Each structure stands twice: as structure tokens, then as C-alpha cells.
Amino acid sequence: MEVLVIxxxxxxxxxxxxxxxxxxVMAKGLCERIGLDGSITYSSSKTDKIEKKIDMPTHNExxxxxxxxxxxxxxxxIKDMSEVGAxxxxxxxxxxxxxxxxxxxxxxxxxxxxxNYLAPLHNPANIIGIKACMNIxxxxxxxxxxxxxxxxxxPKSAYLYAIPRKYYDENKIRRYGFHGTSHSFVSxxxxxxxxxxxxEIKTIVCHxxxxxxxxxxxxxxxxDTSMGLTPLSGVIMGTRSGDIDPGILEVLCKxxxxxxxxxxxxxxxxxxxxxxxxxSSDFRDINKAIEEGNTVAAEALDAYIHQIVRFVGAYVAVxxxxxxIVFTAGVGENNPSIRERIMENxxxxxxxxxxxxxxTRGEEIMISTPDSSVKVFVVPTNEELAICRETxxxxxxxx
Ligand code: ADP
Numbered sequence: 001m002e003v004l005v006i007x008x009x010x011x012x013x014x015x016x017x018x019x020x021x022x023x024x025v026m027a028k029g030l031c032e033r034i035g036l037d038g039s040i041t042y043s044s045s046k047t048d049k050i051e052k053k054i055d056m057p058t059h060n061e062x063x064x065x066x067x068x069x070x071x072x073x074x075x076x077x078i079k080d081m082s083e084v085g086a087x088x089x090x091x092x093x094x095x096x097x098x099x100x101x102x103x104x105x106x107x108x109x110x111x112x113x114x115x116n117y118l119a120p121l122h123n124p125a126n127i128i129g130i131k132a133c134m135n136i137x138x139x140x141x142x143x144x145x146x147x148x149x150x151x152x153x154x155p156k157s158a159y160l161y162a163i164p165r166k167y168y169d170e171n172k173i174r175r176y177g178f179h180g181t182s183h184s185f186v187s188x189x190x191x192x193x194x195x196x197x198x199x200e201i202k203t204i205v206c207h208x209x210x211x212x213x214x215x216x217x218x219x220x221x222x223x224d225t226s227m228g229l230t231p232l233s234g235v236i237m238g239t240r241s242g243d244i245d246p247g248i249l250e251v252l253c254k255x256x257x258x259x260x261x262x263x264x265x266x267x268x269x270x271x272x273x274x275x276x277x278x279x280s281s282d283f284r285d286i287n288k289a290i291e292e293g294n295t296v297a298a299e300a301l302d303a304y305i306h307q308i309v310r311f312v313g314a315y316v317a318v319x320x321x322x323x324x325i326v327f328t329a330g331v332g333e334n335n336p337s338i339r340e341r342i343m344e345n346x347x348x349x350x351x352x353x354x355x356x357x358x359x360t361r362g363e364e365i366m367i368s369t370p371d372s373s374v375k376v377f378v379v380p381t382n383e384e385l386a387i388c389r390e391t392x393x394x395x396x397x398x399x
Contacts, residue, residue, distance in 0.1 A: 001085035001395070002026065002078060003388045004066075008089070008129030010121060011035055013062045017044075017070055017077060017084070018388040025384075026077040027070055031062040040065045047075040059125075063132040086141045087133045088391030090181070090383065092122035094146035096172060101149065101390040103398065104130055104142040112144070118176070118229065141398075143391040150180030153221035158318070161228075177225035179207045183215040184222075185386040186328045186379045191220075193366070194324060194375060202319045204312055207381065208338070209329030210238035210281065214308065216315035224318050226311050232268060235311055236304045238281035241271035243307075276300035283331050283338065305338065309345040316349065322374055325351070327367075328381040334361045339378070343367070349374050 001021070007014040016028040027044035031054075038056030043049040054065045070076050070084075078084065089104075095115040102108050109127060116123045126144075133142055151159075159175040160168060167173040183205045191198040199220040207213050212235050215225040226234025226242075236242040244267070252263050266275075274281035277300035279289045289297035316322045325346070327339055336358050343353045350373025358367040360378070368376035 001392055002083050003391050004070075004084050004087045004133075005384045005387045005391075006087060006089050006129050006133065007384075008059065008125050010125040013059060013066070013129060015066050016384045016388075018385065020085075020388055020392045023385060023388070028384075029066070029069065031056060031065060034059055034062050038062070038065075040069065042069045042075065044069075044075055044077050046077060050075070059128045059132045060135060063129070063136050067136065081137055081140070084137070084140055086143060086391050086395045087137070088143045088145055088387040089126060089130050089133075090147070090387060091126045091130075091144045092147045092178070093119035093176065094144075094148045094152075095176070096152070098144070098146045098149050099152040101143055101145045101394055103394055104134070104144055108144060118172070141395050143387075143394050145181055145387045145390045147178045147180050148176045150184040151175075151177030151215070151222045151225050154223055154225070158224040173229060175225070175228045177213065177215070177222065178227045178231045179211070179213045179215070179225075180222070181383045181386045181390075182207050182328060182381040183213075183217065183225070185383065186326055186381055187215075187217040187220075189364075189379045190324050190326050190377055193364075193377060193379075196323075201323045202321060203324040203326060204315045204319070204322055206308060206312065206325065206327050206332055206342070207329045208235075208308070208327065208332035208335075211240065212237045212242075212308075212329070212331070214311040214315060216318050218319050224315060232264075235307045236276070237272045239269050239272045239274045241267045241275070273300045273304055276303060283335055287335075287337070301338075305341050305345070308342055312342070312346065322349065324375045324377065326377045326379050328379050333363075333378055333380050336360070339367065343376060346374070351376060 003018050003020050005016045011034045013031040017026045019026055029042035031040045034056045039053050041051045056062045067081055070078055071080055093115045097111040112123055112127055130142055186205050187203045188198055190203050203217045205215045211231055213225055213227045216223050232240050234242050249263055252258055277286055277297040279285055279297045286297050286301055340353055340358055343351050352369040352372040354367055354369045357365050365378050367378055
């Protein structure tokens with residue numbers, strides 16, 4: 001089956017067409033500046049990356065542009081959309097409604113809408129993408145795969161915030177966690193690599209990209225994770241602060257005469273290693289600046305590593321031991337020096353770095369030595385493939 005995987009943002013739409021049997025990516029691309037002027041970048045087995053300006057007042061025109069490209073005589077990879085068996089959508093927030101992926105119907109859309117207040121930037125855009133697909137491909141099933149679903153197995157002790165109980169009971173203010181598709185994909189792969197049943201191992205996943213989160217997976221279930229109600233909490237990220245003292249909010253509002261929205265925006269977009277280093281959110285730039293003697297950048301990197309080590313240590317305690325630690329996403333897959341520094345701080349667990357294996361980028365590999373008491377891996381994440389697999393699984397089960 002060909003599966004169209006869609007990740008819809010407020011003004012962008014990423015897509016991949018995947019053959020579920022071979023798991024080959026037949027075509028992929030990105031529509032940007034939806035609602036402004038609009039453009040599509042597209043590559044497929046028939047063409048290298050091309051970019052085209054297309055008028056895209058709404059997501060409907062973006063989806064139409066994707067379909068036109070996929071079915072084009074020259075650059076397309078299918079004859080018509082009847083060849084697409086299903087569409088898999090990444091949906092950011094499923095609240096407490098969704099513990100797994102679902103086939104879309106009206107009640108699903110209604111529940112996602114009820115979660116809009118928890119992810120005001122993402123969920124409305126996800127719904128627009130789903131509705132555009134339903135509109136343009138009415139007979140094709142749509143499946144939602146939620147960033148939050150994998151973490152719905154967390155116990156209350158891990159997800160309750162110590163604020164008056166009514167905020168949980170009435171407003172559902174609690175830890176939800178994100179990157180669930182990635183944490184699930186990567187931790188399942190580790191079980192295959194160590195050749196043990198998924199429900200018999202303890203794994204800590206470090207998803208270190210621009211956004212970053214750590215997850216404790218006990219016997220195949222997420223039992224704690226560093227992001228919270230929103231993706232702002234936890235470890236230091238590219239531009240997001242991660243955990244800070246909530247008291248900072250009032251101090252900054254008063255001292256700098258900022259509104260709560262301005263502070264939140266600053267914590268999301270101007271903080272993290274970007275804000276702290278004053279150099280960049282990109283770790284390649286940070287490493288370069290450090291090589292050139294920038295001590296402020298070095299302090300930012302130290303703080304970043306400190307925070308990750310702190311969370312991993314906390315999750316070893318939560319899991320009461322750990323069998324495997326795994327690095328994934330942009331930084332986790334491509335930055336040997338950051339991995340090595342984190343692993344050196346875990347020598348108390350018996351972690352031993354295999355320096356040769358660790359000196360690789362973007363590869364699936366074991367980076368601890370054979371006698372290391374905890375096995376450490378790099379596993380490249382592939383959220384689109386995970387969404388494709390979930391989509392096929394659900395659609396097939398309804399046949
Ligand atoms: P996102 O959360 O946006 O999906 P990514 O997972 O793509 O982010 O991670 C982005 C980060 O990964 C960049 O900021 C960069 O620091 C790091 N990164 C990506 N590729 C490389 C590379 N080849 N070498 C070192 N760092 C890299």
C-alpha cells in the first residue's frame with residue numbers, strides 16, 4: 001500500500017509518500033508560506049529537489065499541490081490518488097482522549113478540537129490538514145498518530161503537577177509528554193538490537209534534536225518523560241529553555257515590563273542553547289564557536305550536557321536500573337562529542353564508551369563497549385516511517 005504521511009504546521013505542510021511493503025520513500029517535500037505567497041519543494045525517485053512557487057491561500061491548495069506533484073507525468077510517482085491506500089497524519093496533542101492511533105471520524109476531530117487549548121499552535125493546523133485531505137480524497141481513510149499517545153501509560157505519580165487538584169480534575173493540566181512516536185520507534189528498535197522482548201527491558205531514550213526530550217521506557221511502556229503539558233519543559237533545547245523556576249515569569253514580567261505571552265515566546269524561541277550561548281541554536285555553530293575560544297558558548301554546552309545527565313540519572317532511579325540508553329534525532333545521531341561527554345558522566349552505571357564506534361554520524365550503531373554494563377546505541381529516528389506503519393496496521397485491521 002502507498003501511504004501519504006502528512007505533518008501539518010500552521011503555515012507549512014511536510015509530506016512523504018511511502019510504499020508500506022518496501023518502506024521506500026517514493027517522494028517527499030514541503031509546502032511553505034501557506035496563507036502568504038506559497039511554495040512547494042519536492043523530490044522523488046524521478047527528480048532531484050525542485051522548488052516551485054504556487055498560490056496557496058489555504059491548506060486545501062497545499063494538498064492539491066502535493067497531489068499534482070505526486071501524479072505529475074514527469075516528476076510524479078503514481079498515476080492517480082486511487083493508488084494511495086491511506087493518509088497518516090501527525091497530530092501533536094491527543095490529551096487524555098487518545099492512548100493510541102485512530103482512524104479519523106467526526107468524533108475524533110471533535111476530540112482533537114477539544115485539545116486545541118493544550119496545543120494552540122499545532123492542533124488547529126493538524127485539523128486543517130486532516131479536513132483538507134477528507135475534502136480532496138473523500139474515499140481514502142485518514143489515520144491520526146499522536147505525539148502524546150505513547151506517554152499515556154505514565155503513572156499519575158509521574159504526570160501530576162503539584163498545583164491545586166482542581167486544575168487536573170477540571171482543566172486536565174498535567175504532564176503529557178511529546179515525541180512519543182520517536183520514543184516508541186527507537187525503543188522498539190533497541191529491543192530488536194539486543195534481541196530481547198520489548199516488554200522485558202528498561203530503556204532510556206534521549207531524543208536530542210532542535211526540540212529535545214528524554215523518556216524512561218519500562219517493559220515497553222513510557223513511565224516518565226521530560227516534556228510536560230507543553231513541549232517547553234525538560235532539558236535545554238535549541239531555542240527552548242527547558243525547565244526553569246516558574247517564579248522567573250513574574251520577575252521578568254515586572255523587571256522587563258513584558259507580558260506573559262512575551263515571556264512565553266522568549267522561552268520558546270529565544271532561549272535554550274541559542275539564548276544562553278548568544279551564538280546559535282545549531283550545535284555545529286556552537287562547537288565551532290567553542291573551538292574558536294568562545295567561553296560563553298562553552299558554558300551553554302556545559303549546561304546542556306549537565307541537564308541531560310541530570311534527567312538520565314533521574315530516570316535510572318525511576319526505572320530502578322537501566323539496560324539500554326539510546327541517542328536519536330539531529331544532535332543524538334550526529335554529535336559524537338556530546339554523546340561522549342554524556343556517557344562519561346554515566347560511568348557510575350558501568351557505561352563504557354566505544355570511541356571508534358561513537359565517532360560516527362547518522363548510523364545505527366552500538367557505541368558502548370561489549371563489556372559495558374549498560375548498552376548504549378545510536379538509532380536514527382524515523383517518525384514518518386513509524387506513522388506509515390501505524391497507519392497500515394490500523395487500516396488493515398479494519399478490512
Ligand atoms: P528538529 O527537532 O527540528 O526535527 P533535528 O532533529 O533535525 O531537529 O535536529 C536539529 C539539530 O541537529 C541541529 O540544530 C544540529 O545542531 C544537529 N545536527 C543535525 N545534523 C548534524 C550534523 N551532521 N552534525 C552535527 N549536528 C547536526
